[in-house]
Amino acid sequence: QWIPGQGIVDRGPQLAGPTAIAAITDNVWSRQMDVGLTPLAWVGTGGVLVSEAPAWLSNELYIVGRDGGNSIWWYRSGTGGWTNVGLTGVAASEISAVPR
Numbered sequence: 001q002w003i004p005g006q007g008i009v010d011r012g013p014q015l016a017g018p019t020a021i022a023a024i025t026d027n028v029w030s031r032q033m034d035v036g037l038t039p040l041a042w043v044g045t046g047g048v049l050v051s052e053a054p055a056w057l058s059n060e061l062y063i064v065g066r067d068g069g070n071s072i073w074w075y076r077s078g079t080g081g082w083t084n085v086g087l088t089g090v091a092a093s094e095i096s097a098v099p100r
Helices: none
Strands: 011-016 019-024 027-032 043-048 051-057 060-066 072-076 081-086
Touching (some): 019 051, 027 060, 043 060, 043 072, 043 081
Antiparallel strands (some): 027 043, 051 060, 060 072
């Protein structure tokens, strides 16, 4: 169900599990749905990217993306932090570059 008036985004939203991610002037935000499927508040992840892809695994949100210098970063909600993977200029997708 779409709920109007919940904010303006520049990119997205993209869905991963019960979470949507979107970007506002390249700042990446996430928004989770509660058990009753009511949207909770948008939360800033602290990342500034030009592209991103979310994934949901074992009750955690993962986001992988590229910054303005084409360097790959990944985010894990359990740790709440971004990790620079580097790999600038790699032709593969962002998801394939995530540490395993």
